[in-house]
Amino acid sequence: MTIRQLMSVAATVHSGQPRLAYRNQPADTWTMVTVDPVSVHYGDGGQLMRTDYDVGLDLMRALLFDTPYFDPRDSLDVEAGDDLLRARTVDVYQLPVEIADDGHLLDVKELLQLVSATSGQPMRAERAVRELDAAPTDFDANIPTPVAGVAADTAHVQVATGFDEVPMGGGRTYRPRTLFGMPDVQFLQRLRRMSGHARLSGPPGAGKTSAVLAAFGDDVLSVQGHPDLTVAALCGQYLPVPSEHGTQWQWVDGPLTRAMREGKVLLFDEINRAPKDVDDVLLPTVDQRRQLVLSDRPDLPPITAAPGFMVVATLNDLDTGIRPLSAALRRRLNIHVRVDTDYGIAAERGIDGRLLRVAQNLRTSGVDFGRQHNCDPSWYPQMADLEGAATMLEFGAQASFTALTASTDDRGRLREAAQVFASVFGEQVRPVAELGV
Ligand SMILES: Nc1ncnc2c1ncn2[C@@H]1O[C@H](COP(=O)(O)OP(=O)(O)OP(=O)(O)O)[C@@H](O)[C@H]1O
Ligand SMILES: [Mg+2]
CATH class of the missing domain: 1.10.150 (DNA polymerase; domain 1)
Incomplete structure (x- = not known):
C-alpha cells in the first residue's frame, strides 16, 4: 500500500551528487538519502544509501556535511555540522511523493534527479527542519495555487518562468509554467511514471490542452467530450468497412481502449460535457485495477492498461452545458490543477x-x-x-x-x-x- 502526497523535502548537492532529506511520518525519524559514493566508484551507476536520524537538526547537519557519513555520536562531526548550519542554507522543495507503509519514500532516484536538475526554495537549516516537520498535504486537498499566474493581485506583469520552450510541432512552442516547483510538463511526465492521473480545470483558452500536448507529444490520444459522446465511441465498436465482398463490419478500438493497449496518454478534453456513463466506464481504468471490460466484446478478456497509460481530463469550469464530475472519478483523477494564463509568458510571446x-x-x-x-x-x-x-x-x-x-x-x-x-x-x-x- 502506498499513499501519494505532497511533502516538503530538503536537498543539497555535493560534488555533483544530490542528497535528499525528509521526515518519515509514521516512524517519526528523519532520513537522508543519497547515492553511495563507494558504489559509484565501482561503476554500477550507484546504489542508494539511506541513513535515519532521531533528531531533525542532525538531519540538517548530515545534509550539509562534506561527506555523506555524518555521525551524530561523534562530537567533532557535530561541531563541524554546527558550523555549516550557521553558514549555509538548504533547498526546500514541495514534491509529489509516494510514501510506503514504513514511511519511506518510493521513487527516490527520480526525486534525486529532480532536485539536481531544478532549484528549490533556499532556507536556513532551522527553518527547513520546521518545514519538514509539517504534515504532508493530501494531493486531493486544495494544493496551494499550483500554476504560475493564478489570480495575481499585483498590478505589474509577471515575469515568465524561464523554463526552456518545448516544441509542439507546426513551428509552435510551449513555455512551461511552474507546477509544484518544477516545469508543468515535467510534473505531468513524472506523474505518468508514477501511474497517476490528473484533471486540469480552468477557463477556456488558458492553455490546458497545450500543456498536455507539450508534455507528451505523439504519445497523446485525444477525445473531445460532448453530450452525444457514447461509451461505444470511447471504448470501441463495429464499424462498416468496404471490402471486396461488399461492406463488412469490423471492430475498431476507441481512443480509451487504444490508449490502454498502447500505454498512451488519453487527453479527455472537456470531460464534463460528456454524459455521466462515460465517468463510470473510466473508473476501473484509472484505479489500481487499470482494467476495462469491453461489454460489446464478450469474446475478449478484460484489457489491462500497458505501462504509460494515463488519463488527463480537462474541464472548463466557467461555461455552459457542463456537469459536475462524479466524486468517484474526482478521487481517481486526484491531481487537480487549476490552470490560468501566465501573462509573463504572454508578454514574452x-x-x-x-x-x-x-x-x-x-x-x-x-x-x-x-x-x-x-x-x-x-x-x-x-x-x-x-x-x-x-x-x-x-x-x-x-x-x-x-x-x-x-x-x-x-x-x-x-x-x-x-x-x-x-x-x-x-x-x-x-x-x-x-x-x-
Ligand atoms: N504556456 C504557454 N506557452 C505557449 N502557448 C500557450 C501557453 N499557454 C497557452 N498557450 C496558447 O494559448 C492558446 C490556448 O491554449 P489551449 O487551447 O491549450 O487552451 P485550453 O485551456 O485547452 O482552452 P479550451 O478550454 O478552449 O480548450 C493556444 O494558442 C496555446 O498555444
Ligand atoms: Mg482545450
Whole structure:
C-alpha cells in the first residue's frame, strides 16, 4: 500500500551528487538519502544509501556535511555540522511523493534527479527542519495555487518562468509554467511514471490542452467530450468497412481502449460535457485495477492498461452545458490543477503591452470580485483571447477589443472591459462591435 502526497523535502548537492532529506511520518525519524559514493566508484551507476536520524537538526547537519557519513555520536562531526548550519542554507522543495507503509519514500532516484536538475526554495537549516516537520498535504486537498499566474493581485506583469520552450510541432512552442516547483510538463511526465492521473480545470483558452500536448507529444490520444459522446465511441465498436465482398463490419478500438493497449496518454478534453456513463466506464481504468471490460466484446478478456497509460481530463469550469464530475472519478483523477494564463509568458510571446495592461487590470478586478463575493473570479482574458486580440490589432482598437472579449457575454463585464480598454488605448470602444447600426 502506498499513499501519494505532497511533502516538503530538503536537498543539497555535493560534488555533483544530490542528497535528499525528509521526515518519515509514521516512524517519526528523519532520513537522508543519497547515492553511495563507494558504489559509484565501482561503476554500477550507484546504489542508494539511506541513513535515519532521531533528531531533525542532525538531519540538517548530515545534509550539509562534506561527506555523506555524518555521525551524530561523534562530537567533532557535530561541531563541524554546527558550523555549516550557521553558514549555509538548504533547498526546500514541495514534491509529489509516494510514501510506503514504513514511511519511506518510493521513487527516490527520480526525486534525486529532480532536485539536481531544478532549484528549490533556499532556507536556513532551522527553518527547513520546521518545514519538514509539517504534515504532508493530501494531493486531493486544495494544493496551494499550483500554476504560475493564478489570480495575481499585483498590478505589474509577471515575469515568465524561464523554463526552456518545448516544441509542439507546426513551428509552435510551449513555455512551461511552474507546477509544484518544477516545469508543468515535467510534473505531468513524472506523474505518468508514477501511474497517476490528473484533471486540469480552468477557463477556456488558458492553455490546458497545450500543456498536455507539450508534455507528451505523439504519445497523446485525444477525445473531445460532448453530450452525444457514447461509451461505444470511447471504448470501441463495429464499424462498416468496404471490402471486396461488399461492406463488412469490423471492430475498431476507441481512443480509451487504444490508449490502454498502447500505454498512451488519453487527453479527455472537456470531460464534463460528456454524459455521466462515460465517468463510470473510466473508473476501473484509472484505479489500481487499470482494467476495462469491453461489454460489446464478450469474446475478449478484460484489457489491462500497458505501462504509460494515463488519463488527463480537462474541464472548463466557467461555461455552459457542463456537469459536475462524479466524486468517484474526482478521487481517481486526484491531481487537480487549476490552470490560468501566465501573462509573463504572454508578454514574452510578443503580445502587445497595452493588451497585457488591459488584461492584468481586468484580472485584478475579477479576482477582487471573487474574493468579495466568495465566488469564482469574474471573467478576464486568457492566452487564447490575447492571441486573438493581438491578431486583430491591425484592424484597429474595436476589432481587437471584440476578439479580446469574445469568450464572455457578461454585459456588465463587457462594459467594464470597454472602459479599461479605452483608458489604456486612448480610444473609445463599444462592448459589442456594430454593423449597419
Ligand atoms: N504556456 C504557454 N506557452 C505557449 N502557448 C500557450 C501557453 N499557454 C497557452 N498557450 C496558447 O494559448 C492558446 C490556448 O491554449 P489551449 O487551447 O491549450 O487552451 P485550453 O485551456 O485547452 O482552452 P479550451 O478550454 O478552449 O480548450 C493556444 O494558442 C496555446 O498555444
Ligand atoms: Mg482545450
